[in-house]
Amino acid sequence: MDVPSVAQSIVHKTQSGDQGALPEELHRAVLAVAYGAASDTSTGSTEFFLLAMAKYPEIQRKAQEELEAYVGPNRLPDFSDYGNLVYCRAIVKETFRWRPVIPYGVIHRVMCDDEYEGLFIPKGATVVFNSWGMLHNPEDYPRPEEFYPDRFIKDGKLDPNVRDPSTIAFGFGRRICPGRHLADASLFLTVASVLHVFNVEPATGPDGEPLSVDVKMTDGMISLPESLPCVLRVRSKQAESLIYKSNIE
Ligand code: HEM
Numbered sequence: 001m002d003v004p005s006v007a008q009s010i011v012h013k014t015q016s017g018d019q020g021a022l023p024e025e026l027h028r029a030v031l032a033v034a035y036g037a038a039s040d041t042s043t044g045s046t047e048f049f050l051l052a053m054a055k056y057p058e059i060q061r062k063a064q065e066e067l068e069a070y071v072g073p074n075r076l077p078d079f080s081d082y083g084n085l086v087y088c089r090a091i092v093k094e095t096f097r098w099r100p101v102i103p104y105g106v107i108h109r110v111m112c113d114d115e116y117e118g119l120f121i122p123k124g125a126t127v128v129f130n131s132w133g134m135l136h137n138p139e140d141y142p143r144p145e146e147f148y149p150d151r152f153i154k155d156g157k158l159d160p161n162v163r164d165p166s167t168i169a170f171g172f173g174r175r176i177c178p179g180r181h182l183a184d185a186s187l188f189l190t191v192a193s194v195l196h197v198f199n200v201e202p203a204t205g206p207d208g209e210p211l212s213v214d215v216k217m218t219d220g221m222i223s224l225p226e227s228l229p230c231v232l233r234v235r236s237k238q239a240e241s242l243i244y245k246s247n248i249e
Pocket residue numbers: 033034035037038041042045101102105106107169170171172173174175176177178179180182183
């Protein structure tokens with residue numbers, strides 16, 4: 001399959017002697033920064049999505065009903081389904097809100113004297129933004145510890161009156177994450193594709209009992225699940241053939 005690749009097109013531009021090509025050092029920097037900033041964050045969000053599905057099977061079922069209605073059994077979901085898959089998009093939003101992988105953001109430096117609610121913030125001060133606190137503020141998100149995608153939906157549509165967690169989880173101002181749309185789009189495709197063909201369940205321990213999926217988050221600026229005690233089970237024979245077919249294409 002001919003998949004567009006940023007790395008490939010940058011290299012190709014240089015090799016073909018394109019006048020607009022950037023110096024090689026810049027290529028490496030652009031691709032390395034994108035890879036570094038994208039990999040742990042996107043993987044972590046995918047892992048938290050899987051943990052949420054294992055913990056909340058009724059939410060998983062609801063998304064699967066949406067996929068059955070709009071995508072059907074004969075193909076995998078793709079971006080043409082974006083408009084119809086409102087519940088899957090709400091799951092993406094709730095994943096970014098429920099377990100933000102950068103819970104205390106990235107430190108910023110104040111460029112000029114400022115004031116916030118009577119507090120003086122001098123130029124040059126470092127500011128840490130509490131993304132976790134904002135994303136778990138019960139005034140914006142009632143019962144914040146619960147994974148509840150329906151909070152974003154009203155009358156079958158995404159409700160613009162509920163604050164979009166992407167306005168917090170990806171930072172603020174000039175340094176806001178430039179990969180936020182890619183992150184949103186790729187988690188959407190993951191949510192839709194995984195739930196279309198798999199059931200996500202808690203893994204079982206040596207005693208045959210399901211393991212707890214309430215796992216801790218790791219320390220550090222990027223905070224990931226400490227473990228991923230989940231299994232993916234193919235939903236049907238038809239789902240299995242869709243998976244094989246997508247590998248061949
Ligand atoms: C779930 C996925 C992701 C999350 C939660 C996330 C979150 C963040 C946050 C909180 C920041 C700091 C923003 C600030 O300083 O205010 C950031 C910066 C950045 N992100 Fe992401 N990000 C994600 C995925 C990606 C992807 C897919 C890319 C690129 C392909 C990317 C590229 C970057 C870069 C280059 C920066 C530094 C921007 C700068 O300092 O000017 N991120 N991200």
